[in-house]
Amino acid sequence: MVRRIAQKLKVEWLLTMPSLVWLTLLFVIPTTLVFAIAFKPADPWGGIGAGWTLDTIRSLGNPNYPAIIWRTLWISFVTTACCLVLAIPCGYYIARAQQRWRRLLLLLTVIPFWTSFLIRIFAWKVLLHPDGHVKRGLVALGLADESTMLLYRSEAVLLVMVYTLLPFAILPIYAAAEKFDFKLLEAARDLGATPWRAFRQIFLPGIRRGLLTAVLMVLIPSLGMYIIPDIVGGPRSEMIANKIAQRTFVDRNVPHASALSAALTLAVMAPMLVVLLGRRKREVS
Amino acid sequence: MKRSRIPVLTTWAVLIFFYLPIFVLIIHSFNASRFSGAWEGFSLRWYIRLFSERDIWLALKNTLIVATATTVLSMVLGTIAAFALHRFNSRLQKVHYTLIYTPLVVPDILMGISLLLFFVAIGLQLGLLTIFLAHTSFCVSYVALVVLARLQDFDFAIIEAAQDLGANWWTTTWRVLLPLLAPGIAAGGLLAFTLSIDDFVITFFVTGPGATTLPIQIYSMIKHGAPPLINALSTLLLIVTFVIVWTIQHLTQEEHV
């Protein structure tokens, strides 16, 4: 008996060790390092100074940060809202489509998911370019004049973020809607509910988990987005991640970059924790 | 019952939204003009130019080396991790699961900067090796979760059936377990491969001189001109993507029936 338990433990450790060691070495230790360096002073030559200090953390209150943090937050939340508004009808429609159509629609949703992020951003840079089709279309319609700049502004960042992150919202919502029993909607109608009411009070609560996953799948990458503001945004549409890269590569102020990263990570983990704790509490009760 | 037309209209609008920019890009890759604004006739000149760009080929080679190594190692590590997570239900596995799950939710930029600091701290030369280490760190998690999902659907009576028919542990693993999990492991591997090929942010942080991957190369092309060349390159990459997605669809289909 004892030998069997000992053997089982040995097998468990053998199976757990490889990934555990790898992730400890290349994920836990480096992340801890970042959090530690946030409490170090910077030296003027781009290195890390000696001793410990709270100055770096305090400097996050520096006047130009709140603007960036505020921008990061509003762009992320508006992106998430737009993605939900578009993804809910899509998920609903794909789930209710006939088998053959459903396969095709799913395939069409999945392809952008697998397509290179950079290419999809670049495609919009071309479209929004001063010589691009969108601009010329708008000018032709009289909605813009020749001097209007479509690129390098927060709206462009927002548009491209919705474009790239939308599949991440559609797929979980579809997955939840596919398991939803659509007869419930008919039952609600039968009991006198309007379509809108049935949709809001029966369908949306029914796909609650899918909605939550969709929010996390869009919100988390949005908060840490670097590449989209970098390519289609300008200096006035920078987000936190851009500041981190700038502090690392341009200013060579590693403690500062670390403090920002730590703050960003905590901000990103917060909605995760809220959801997970909420879920656990509900399961307990 | 009359159904609202909002869902169908939104879905098609979204699909047009998805594909219009891509189609414009593909069409422009055949445009003889240097500028996307004007159409100057069909031409393959950008594709021909593409083939003479040594930097792109070098970047492609680097990308494939890193992606292949990443895929192989993360398939091995991820599959073993999934087995541990599935088989045991202990406190250790709770920690293990958290550790597997967290890399998926922390921002890319944190992984990038933390690995950069770590590699510098231990004095590791930045280059293909560090890119490979970084990529494997997040790909393991994806593979583990994909394989774990397959394991949860797996009917373990089949394993008992194999033992009942005289197969020992080794035969059962090789003849029954791995063949049945192969589509799941392959899907995880394909995901790892795509993620590795596509990763920009983390690579951007941990890359060193001479270790340019395709996304880094495309990024610098986007930043420093030559749009038609990117159009052509993008079109080629899109074709590769279609093939990969089609293969995955095929793998999962097989498994569904």
Next chain:
Amino acid sequence: MADFLQFNEVTKHYGSLTAVNGVSLNIKRGEFFSLLGPSGCGKTTLLRMLAGFERPDKGRVMLDGEDITERPPNKRKVNTIFQNYALFPHLTVRDNIAFGLRVAHVAEATIKQQVDEMIDLIQLGAHAHKKPHQISGGQKQRVAIARALINKPEVLLLDEPLAALDLKLRQRMLLELDQIHDQVGITFLYVTHDQGEAMSLSDRIAVMHEGRIEQLGTPAEIYETPHSSFVAAFIGDTNFFDGRVETVVDKDYCQLRIDGFPSVICYNDKRKQPQDLVHLSVRPEKFRLSLEQPSLPPQHNLVEGTVQEVVYLGSQTKYLVNVQDYSLAITQQHSRFLLDQRPIKWEDRVWVWWHADDGYMLDRYREQDEALLEMPAH
């Protein structure tokens, strides 16, 4: 001589739950033996200990004089038909059947010949190249049987093998299983919760309840002379009366007093004494029913009641008849005689009678069994 297959004082716990509690069981070579009981009674655990998937905490499992308690499943000459067949989804029908021989490193030529014979036997020649998901439930069942039998096991274990099939198919496979048992002549250990399956197939049945064997015997013994209220209720339907022995009439019969029911005469094989508390069990088909008062020989009970419900089932009719505080379930076969008469209808006054020997006295059941006794009649 020791029996072919033996469980000696076998016990198995899962945490605080005792799945099998000190079971001893001897099974003869070539016997068709069933373990019958509700879910959670320990029957599957017992089977899995014989297959080698579970090890008993206490006790030994012996096969043909050898102790196989600690032997791993792949080293036992025992094969299993799994509940959902557990066919290998990635292998064809042919490769599924060949699996055991391949693992045993039998020469390919021999494998081919034996598999061909087996496929002919189960008449799946046209489907040999198909994967399990392409064949029907009944065909899967036959592949599972062939895959087990090709290894020439000494015991074939069947774990609820018909549970996944629909009624018609289940009846056909029941016959097929019976024929296969006659053909191969090896020991079958059959686990089921369906008394009909167990009754029609088995040489002997062990009725299990809460990790113990409640009764062991032939199907007729178990049905006609249940040892406990649990067995009486679990096997077939029955009517229970709570009674007290009033007088012992002679060496064979006694008079029972039942609250809310007329006093009845009953066969007293258990030698009960006056004032003993007992249950009287009378099966629904043991009752007779008529509109006119019959004249009866001695040792018969006759009561009068009102028909509360009539359920026509084709081959038979079920009646619910109220007699004072009791509601009797009664089953009657149809006959010319009955059809010529005016049919018995709802609210008719009727006479109900039965022979004293058709009632069966049991000890009062334990309270925890009551929930089981209230299971809906099938």
